[in-house]
Amino acid sequence: MTFYTLKFIQNNQDANKTVWYILMIIATIAMVLFAVLYLRNRFTTRYRDLGIIALLFLLLFVGTRYEKYVQTNAQKSQSVQIVPFIKSVAKDFNVKNSDVMVNSTTLQDGIIVRIRPNKEDYQLNLNTDNNSYTLKRAHVIDHRVIVKN
Template structure:
């Protein structure tokens, strides 16, 4: 079972988008070059076709970037929900927030919360309005865990 610390949730909201930026830049430059070559020699339609292919790649990369952008925004909004929850559990259990581990990076009903310093596991039961919760003691079968800091 994988558990996440508050530090991991706060710091790992960004994904590496450098590859998409480079590919988008390459597709843009290729489209511009093929457009210039086509405009210099309008009878060479291969440049027009290559420019259209570069444009399609550019649209594909931009669409992928937009999808990742919306996904990252959704993850950030869900992470903003779990951070106060972890701090609340730490305050209620009288431990540091770094001692509270969760098995999900988003606030979901039924997730396992581990208070590491007390070596106790709880199952989260969220109310319908997601403003209140109850923790019931849980017993995990496999005690081997992977903690992501």
């Protein structure tokens, strides 16, 4: 079971951005290069075709990047909801924020909350408007835990 700390949730970043930006830059440069070569010699249509292929790759990369951007924003908005919850649990149990771990990066009913000093696990039960919660003692079957800081 994987648990996430408050630090991990707040600092979770998309590491693949750089690769996508490099691919988009390469596709843009290729498209411009093939457009210039086509304009210099209009009878050679292979440059036009290669330019169109580069444009299609660029549109594919931009579309994929936009989809990932939308997903990341949705995930961040859900992660924003779990930060006050972790702080509230830490305050209720009189522990540091870093001692509270959850097994999900989004606030949802049924997640497992682990309080680190005594390693007790609790199951979260949220009310319908997510303004209050109850924690019920839970027992996990697999005690192997991966903690992502």
